[in-house]
Amino acid sequence: MFMTTLWDRSRQVAAQAILDTAVRLFAEQGYEQTTIAQIAREAGISQRSLFRYFGTKEDLVCGDQDALGELLKRTVERQPAEMSAWDALRAGFEVLLTANHTAERALELSRLIFDTPSLHARYIEKRLRWQAALIPVVQVRLGAATGLAPDPRAKAIIATVFACADTATELWVGHDGRLDLADLYDQCLAAVRDSG
Amino acid sequence: MFMTTLWDRSRQVAAQAILDTAVRLFAEQGYEQTTIAQIAREAGISQRSLFRYFGTKEDLVCGDQDALGELLKRTVERQPAEMSAWDALRAGFEVLLTANHTAERALELSRLIFDTPSLHARYIEKRLRWQAALIPVVQVRLGAATGLAPDPRAKAIIATVFACADTATELWVGHDGRLDLADLYDQCLAAVRDSG
DNA sequence: TGCCTAGTTGGCAGTTAATGCCAAGTAGGC
DNA sequence: GCCTACTTGGCATTAACTGCCAACTAGGCA
16 A cells, blocks of 8 residues: 555654754763753654654664664574574674664764663663574574573573674774774674683 | 661661562562552652662662672682683672572572563663773783773673673573573583684 | 545643652760 | 751652543545
């Protein structure tokens, strides 16, 4: 039906406008210091409607994570079967880098997240859902008895890879985006896997 | 001064009573479904006072994490100088295990945290602070030029160790505490460091 | 054209966590 | 028994949400 598509489109435009307002205000005066009322006022909608677009204030910053998680999972899944779990996950993250926003926007959002403890925690918590979804995908690459016993290995490897990705991003933000994020990720993983 | 000590003592007794009430209610009816008003009522104090003992509702569950973080740092610091960063951190976690509460209480709290997203996020936030505090401690064990350039290695190693500890705890909770937590931790770390 | 229906919007009231303020109480030290 | 330091409770307020209802808007159809 065209109807649905049209509606969705205008919805997306509205959502983007709200998002731009919110991110601008967050960057200008900080996340905690910005109220929903102010965002709604400046975006020209009611507070009530804002909550219909974004269920929570935090979703204004880490809202579209869900879509990225799906992309990550699919990418890892599609790597050649003979590729190791580590390499497949690395390939997945590499795709995420390009799929994100512009580098500037990504840096701005990342800075917001890493500078705001509550946001950072919430962001990590959202990613825990990605991790859970990745378990079966990784497990098949471990040559595991894909049986009932939950193999700690998949969970641990995924958690580690995310920990390194997070660390790399934090370093990247700390350097104002001047270093290469993929390089930093490789350095982090090397520090973990290739040291005494 | 004895005065201060006495006051502190009665404060601690009161805090413990509030805590017991809160944890009982959380276990009975869930974290989100339990209001501060109800806890205060059943503990026999005013809402206002409850917030003076525990700054936030979340602190009722992960409040004494701060003290544990301090203990972790001190323990890691005091390991023999020739011990590797990995082993020193492991020793730190081992001390935490015994310093926690009884195994039952720890299991109860852990289950609450892992089952409640907002709590889990808050818990992660506290752990991020531990991680930051550990950076200098770990860095000296890496034979690093302890200079200005922030070495990614310390950050990455710490993040990984915490990721494995978290994974181990999640598995432990999933098995109702029947497996050994330290064993699970070792399995997680082995999966990360000793695999192709 | 004009109605019908589905879906959106905004306002309003209410809940919950959290903070500031002030007055009342309480427990040592003199 | 008073003074001081500290705690407590009540009140008001803010900010993030949520439910409810009435008003609006845009296709579909006669």
